[in-house]
Amino acid sequence: MNCNEARPLVDASVDRELSAADEWRVREHLAGCEQCRRVADDAQAISQMIRSAPYHRAPAGLAARIVAALPSTEVASPKATPSPAPVRDSGGWRAWLRNWWPGSGAAAQGGGGGWSAPAAGAGPRAATLAWFGCAVLILCALAVIGSLQLRRPAAETAFIDDLVSSHVRAQISGRDIDVISTDRHTVKPWFNGRIDYAPPVFDLAQQGFALAGGRLDYVGRERVAVLVYHYRKHVIDVYVFPPGASGPAVSGAAPSGSSEGYALLRWEAAGMTWWAVTDAGSDALDGLRAALDARLAGGASEAAGS
Template sequence: MDCNEVRPLIDASVDRELSPVDERRVQQHIAGCAACQRETEIVRVLAGTIRQAGYHRAPDALRARIVAGLPGAARSSPPEGARRRAWRLPRFDGWRLPVSVGGGAANGGTAGSGWLTVLVIALCAAVAGVTLTLRRPADVSPFVDELVSSHVRAQLSGRDIDVISTDQHTVKPWFNGRLDYAPPVVDITASGFPLAGGRLDYLDHRRVAVLTYRYRKHVIDVYVFPDTANRSGSDAGAWPGSTAGATLVRDGYSLVRWREDGMVWWAITDAAPDALSALETALKARPQPSE
């Protein structure tokens, strides 16, 4: 991530609203960026100041000024009594604005500080809205989020492989009795993707096999399971916003999905998308393993 990607996420990071994946990537950037460290400290100070400020019910006069300043207020200004009743609608009832304790906004003494507070709150709300939009693209399915989280958890735990072996005849039998299907396991070292082992994981309400391959210094997890659509109301083989074989980038991780021989294959890595395209080609061209 660069500064342009991290800056919109700093507020959510300070408020502990980011997912573990996003938080890890943001903190990795901030640790090596002095400018973003300063920005983070400013946001923390501002958040602490707002939390410590005294909160009081906004005076009626201040509310009236706000209503009068809204677009279209001059063209359709209701009577004073109606304006007061409008402020008592459920969505506004109990609204609090932080104002200075030393003076009353009603007599104009602290009107400026009141407006500054309103502006700060509005800006924070706008930033939060943009952050939520950036964090969750509309075309990303919950299953993709689950897949990314599974891959990241395995890397962080240090136990990303249950059975460590470069021999397909060791890895495949290990799954016997642990799954209700036999996952295809092949060694494609000749194509630049040596087999490292495998593990069990839990996705889409079922146990699945994960085959771990290496590509240079990168780890590639290949999730493979029977092609059963609409399991628990969703198709784990569905590809959001794209077609099979296309590469999706989510949270800095590349993913690719395809169907073959009655199985759904999902591959994920932090390497470039080209690596997954080559892996997919190698697996599709694999020789049938001997038993």
């Protein structure tokens, strides 16, 4: 991939909209192209700035000032006509809308400011515009809420694809292990200086999951520690990182499932987030998690001192 091919894909890469294959090609190009890497860093900075921008709510009296500035559509009558008696609001969506709007309702009647129903002198056109503006605001709020609810599953799906791609890429390349050892006292210190956290490491050969070593991988735009276990003739990659450091936030029950024929399992233990990927099936991952949880519960002090 050259610069002309990579530049149009940078924004999509920042927004996690690329397929696993295209994402890998873009990252491979960025690793050797300083100019495109600067473009990607700028796009990432702009994206983070937008997400962290504060939300400003419109002043409570803004709607009243807009309504007051609208021209009246009523035609002056040569004879004075008595003002119509105020209509008692029987409820419904208009009453709910007035109560929902900041500073309206009883507070507005007491002189507390804010917006209330347009006065009769404002004319029917002003009233229609005011209600239309409120409806637009409600629709915008619903759209924002809907997009936030849809964003989390999309982010998790992209991260799962990234995990599976990492697992498959390691198996195909034949470089799935950086430090080959069954001794956790060799594997765990190997990560020192390569990442800013210390993953718990255990050999679970007695439970059927032999530690083969570890490697450093790049998943979810972060460097991640990967523990490699052998289960019968299968390989299980266990990705370990602090919560929030990589991938979507964990909420609710620990999910399990499959993607492209590979079983996945996610859970939290010992202050870390754990993701396991394998082609051996979900039963193997359940057994590995049970064995790891047992060792973490029984040897927390030993692991912390190692």
